[in-house]
Amino acid sequence: MSGSPFAAWYRRYYLLVNLPVLLIATELALSRLDPVNRSHGSNLDRAVERYRASPPGAAPVLLVVGNSVVRSGIDQDAVERGLASRGGWRVYNFGLNTARFDDEAWLLDDLARRGIAPRAILLGVNLYSIRDTPSDSRYPWHPRRSPYVFFHRAYLWGGITERLTQLIAPRPARPYAQFANAVLTPDELDAQARTFIGQFAHHGAADFPLLDQLPVLLRRAAERGIRVHAVLLPMNPIATGFAEYPALVAAIRDRLPAGSLDLTADGYSKDLFDDVGHLDEAGRRRLTARITDWLAREIGAP
């Protein structure tokens, strides 16, 4: 390097110059290329694809709304068959991974913008609906106000670890399947149950401000003339044995419309679950049948 005053200054402060330049270049490149939204469709994209592939025409539309437990735990085609004699409802599953009550309220707005106008929704809820952790950053109602790497960090980190895992121990790719759940080892299941209990045990309803988003969601639905049928979903008994679980469930139940279906004490054994919340195939059949029977009575004759 030359001996100019600038070179001497740069030699001393090069990190102050280089790092911002690199970080700004990273931000510009990533926000332009948008690899996160480009590489995989979100759950919402998949749900909209299913809707567009088989549009309802003039039939009344029932949307199944909730988090990933709803996505993989309620078979929309079976519900549709069960409601065939109740006015020819078309049923679409919009269960979205990681969705919380506020996401579900925004979802209704987003669907209205897409021209999807349900007459009713079946809302599936469990304790994950009030857990205050960020949901999928790809959902379009999350405005990005932070650097790309930070905003999409959960997804980017997941992608990096997935690729590294593939390098070390390649596994066959799993094509998208609505009803597929993560496959956990017994140790991973134990760890997930402990994490879940740690997030909810020794906490009261006041510790979960997302509970206040449930009335917002119900009001938003009412404003659009959408009838809400709500179901409290069962959870794996290995994770619900803590003292505060009934009180937290009651806090949700108290905010749901009268006559909602509570399946939290319906005797779902741990064999019916893939993890803490997601049901396996037998669990999905049982839950779907139970909900369909109840829904058919709720909706009544056309």
Added chain:
Amino acid sequence: MTDRWREIARIGLRTLFYYLLVLAILLLWHSGGLFIYENF
């Protein structure tokens, strides 16, 4: 290797190290550990 190239390499490697460090901090900042990457 001349002193000049050695210094350029030193600056480049240190810059790369701290750049990756900042990226790692951004990526690993508390994110809730959600299962959102999986293909489903």
